[in-house]
Amino acid sequence: xxxxxxxxxxxxxxxxxxxxxxxxxxxxxxxxxxxxxxxxxxxxxxxxxxxxxxxxxxxxxxxxxxxxxxxxxxxxxxxxxxxxxxxxxxxxxxxxxxxxxxxxxxxxxxxxxxxxxxxxxxxxxxxxxxxxxxxxxxxxxxxxxxxxxxxxxxxxxxxxxxxxxxxxxxxxxxxxxxxxxxxxxxxxxxxxxxxxxxxxxxxxxxxxxxxxxxxxxxxxxxxxxxxxxxxxxxxxxxxxxxxxxxxxxxxxxxxxxxxxxxxxxxxxxxxxxxxxxxxxxxxxxxxxxxxxxxxxxxxxxxxxxxxxxxxxxxxxxxxxxxxxxxxxxxxxxxxxxxxxxxxxxxxxxxxxxxxxxxxxxxxxxxxxxxxxxxxxxxxxxxxxxxxxxxxxxxxxxxxxxxxxxxxxxxxxxxxxxxxxxxxxxxxxxxxxxxxxxxxxxxx
Numbered sequence: 001x002x003x004x005x006x007x008x009x010x011x012x013x014x015x016x017x018x019x020x021x022x023x024x025x026x027x028x029x030x031x032x033x034x035x036x037x038x039x040x041x042x043x044x045x046x047x048x049x050x051x052x053x054x055x056x057x058x059x060x061x062x063x064x065x066x067x068x069x070x071x072x073x074x075x076x077x078x079x080x081x082x083x084x085x086x087x088x089x090x091x092x093x094x095x096x097x098x099x100x101x102x103x104x105x106x107x108x109x110x111x112x113x114x115x116x117x118x119x120x121x122x123x124x125x126x127x128x129x130x131x132x133x134x135x136x137x138x139x140x141x142x143x144x145x146x147x148x149x150x151x152x153x154x155x156x157x158x159x160x161x162x163x164x165x166x167x168x169x170x171x172x173x174x175x176x177x178x179x180x181x182x183x184x185x186x187x188x189x190x191x192x193x194x195x196x197x198x199x200x201x202x203x204x205x206x207x208x209x210x211x212x213x214x215x216x217x218x219x220x221x222x223x224x225x226x227x228x229x230x231x232x233x234x235x236x237x238x239x240x241x242x243x244x245x246x247x248x249x250x251x252x253x254x255x256x257x258x259x260x261x262x263x264x265x266x267x268x269x270x271x272x273x274x275x276x277x278x279x280x281x282x283x284x285x286x287x288x289x290x291x292x293x294x295x296x297x298x299x300x301x302x303x304x305x306x307x308x309x310x311x312x313x314x315x316x317x318x319x320x321x322x323x324x325x326x327x328x329x330x331x332x333x334x335x336x337x338x339x340x341x342x343x344x345x346x347x348x349x350x351x352x353x354x355x356x357x358x359x360x361x362x363x364x365x366x367x368x369x370x371x372x373x374x375x376x377x378x379x380x381x382x383x384x385x386x387x388x389x390x391x392x393x394x395x396x397x398x399x400x401x402x403x404x405x406x407x408x409x410x411x412x413x414x415x416x417x418x419x420x421x422x423x424x425x426x427x428x429x430x431x432x433x434x435x436x437x438x439x440x441x442x443x
Contacts, residue, residue: 050398052067052400056398057395057398057399057400058398058399058400058428058431058432059400060399060400060401060402060418060419060420060424060432061400061402061403061419062233062376062377062402062403062417062418062419062421063152063206063377063403063417063419064125064152064154064155064206064232064233064254065256065257065262066233066235066257066258066262066376066377066419066421067257067261067262067421067423068235068257068258068345068421068422068423069421069422069423070258070259070260070261070333071332071333071336071337073332073336074329074332074333074336077332078325078328078329078332080097081097082096082097082098083097083098083101083328092298092299092300092301096298096299098324098328099287099299099300099301100299101327101328101331102120102121102287102299102324102327102328103287103288103289103299104331104335105118105120105121105327105328105330105331106118106119106120106286106287108330108331108334108335109271109272109273110273112234112237112242112253112271113229113231113237113242113243113244113251113253113271113273114241114242114243114244114245114251115242115243115244115248115250115251115273115274115275116244116273116274116275116276117273117274117275117276117278117279117282117286118271118272118273118274119272119273119282119283119284119285119286120284120285120286120287120324120327121269121270121271121272121284121323121324121326121327121330122252122270122271122272122283122284122323123268123270123323124254124256124266124267124268124269124270124323125155125230125232125252125253125254125255125256125268125270125271126152126154126155126158126159126254126270127158127162127270128252128253128254128270128271128272129151129155129158129159129200129228129230129252130155130158130159130161130162130163131252131272131283131284131317132198132200132228132250132252132272133145133159133162133163133197133198133200133228134162134283134316135250135274135278135281135282135283135316136197136198136225136226136228136249136250137166137169137197138281138316139197139226139278139281140195140196140197140198140224140225140226142195142196142197143166143168143169143170143197144169144170144172144194144195144196144197145159145163145169145170145171145172145196145197145198145200146172146174146187146190146191146196146198146199146200146225147159147171147172147173147174147199147200147201148173148174148176148182148187148199148200148201148202148205148211149173149174149175149176149182150176150180150181150182150201150202150203150205150206150207150209150211151200151201151202151205151206151230152202152206152230152232153206153408153409154408155202155230155232156173159171159200172190172196174186174187174190176205176207176209176370179209179370179371179372180205180207180209180369180370180371180372180379181205181209181211181212181372182201182205182211182216184215184216184219187199187216187219188219188223191219191220191222191223191225192223195223195224195225196223196225197225197226198220198225198226198227198228198249198250199216199217199219199220199223199225199226199227199228200228200230201213201216201227201228201229201230202229202230202231202232203229203230203231203236203240204232204233204236204374204375204376204377206408206417207369207370207377207378207379207405207415207417208374208375208376208377208378208379208417208419209370209372209373209374210236210240210372210373210374210375213229213241213243213246213248214241214246214247217246217247217248217249218247221247226249226250227247227248227249227250228248228249228250228251228252229243229246229248229250229251229252230251230252230253231243231251231252231253231254231271232253232254233375233376233377234253234254234255234258234271235258235342235345235346235349235375235376235421236346236349236375236376237346238342238343238345238346238347238349239343239346239347239350239375240375244273249274249275249278250272250273250274250275250278251271251272251273251274252270252271252272252273253270253271254268254269254270254271255268255269255271255326255327255330256268256269256326258330258333259326259329259330259332259333259334260326260329267323267325267326268323268326269323269326269327269329269330270323272284279303280303281316282303282316283316283317284316284317285301285303285304286301286302286303286304287299287300287301287302288300288301288302288303345422346375348421348422349375349376349420349421349422350375350376352376352420352421352422352424352426352429353374353375353376353377353378353419353420353421355420355426355429356378356418356420356424356429356432356433357374357378357418359429359430359433360380360418360432360433360436361380363433363436363437363440364383364437364440365382365383365384365436365439365440366380366381366382366383366436366440367380367381368380368381369381369415376419376420376421377417377418377419377420378417378418379405379415379416379417379418380415380416380418381414381415381416382414382415382416383440384414385413385414386406386413386414387402387404387405387406387413387414387415387416388404388406388407388413390404390416390436390439391403391404391416393439394435394436394439397435399431399432399435401416401418401432401435401436402416402417402418402419403416403417403419404416405417418432
């Protein structure tokens with residue numbers, strides 16, 4: 001085999017790794033274990049973790065990865081045999097279960113976003129956002145993108161990384177106003193400064209503030225740019241106007257936490273929808289419904305302009321993996337909830353978050369960072385100016401009070417982002433408020 005591929009030894013295969021970084025000699029590993037011994041070791045390591053799911057930790061974490069209640073029926077349904085088909089449904093005749101599920105997923109995403117066409121999911125919300133920027137670049141033939149600083153910092157970083165391969169690309173950041181919403185006047189000025197491909201705004205934004213979307217879409221269109229809406233908390237669409245109704249051209253989002261449990265780094269479900277007139281510039285795949293020669297309804301892959309298909313370098317996307325299983329979970333979770341259940345879920349999130357917001361704002365040592373309307377997240381300033389220290393102190397007592405925003409930007413060091421959902425009981429919120437009150441009084 002080495003002779004065929006033209007190398008002298010196996011070590012030649014690793015020439016790209018610097019010599020001082022290669023392993024020298026055998027690895028210092030413990031002796032092998034039997035299967036049951038290994039399982040016992042892994043269980044002992046897992047038992048060292050403290051879990052929010054088991055009640056050991058009371059968690060108010062969110063910031064784009066918010067845990068919600070997932071119906072128990074979901075696990076049984078995703079194991080049905082009609083879904084156990086090929087990962088990529090190239091052969092429609094043996095993949096009807098998967099294809100229909102994806103078609104239903106697309107339909108749900110269109111309804112949630114208020115737009116006409118949705119694709120068969122993306123890798124996650126951050127890469128979906130970056131793909132949306134690239135899509136507007138193809139449509140407008142421009143390399144300038146105007147982005148609100150209310151966009152999740154990790155989404156912003158993903159966009160910057162993908163755009164870094166384009167020498168002419170320019171990402172212009174627009175600050176938030178005093179109320180926590182995107183500064184509309186600064187946005188208008190940036191759009192007027194030079195021709196731009198798009199405007200990008202997240203709502204609720206990284207601080208949980210609900211943006212006034214329609215005026216921002218108008219600003220984009222007046223400047224001959226497209227408008228992209230980002231939604232990291234899909235449950236917010238149970239109560240808020242969808243981006244399509246606010247005249248946005250593209251909407252992207254993330255379904256993790258709503259469809260599958262939050263985990264360390266994935267998997268996610270990237271949601272992507274747009275206007276019908278832009279569908280051929282939309283990344284990813286599109287599943288359609290049709291009739292076969294006998295007039296029987298069937299489902300097929302209608303558009304698939306990815307790089308591993310015939311499009312090659314002209315592909316609309318070079319992110320070659322979606323999360324098919326997670327998209328299925330999203331579809332099932334949404335179907336089990338139904339319209340009325342989804343609306344009720346939104347009311348629960350909003351009401352409980354408002355109760356917590358008012359209670360914490362009334363405490364000595366804490367104040368709301370922004371007073372604009374919020375859905376289920378809100379930002380508070382911490383006395384002493386160090387939210388990380390507060391998080392560490394309360395974590396020792398079994399409470400994760402929120403995300404210390406200094407992890408994203410040192411200028412936000414004094415800010416704690418608190419997330420409250422339907423999973424929190426009144427006594428859970430009261431326990432958080434009591435713990436914060438003690439810390440505020442002692443600071």
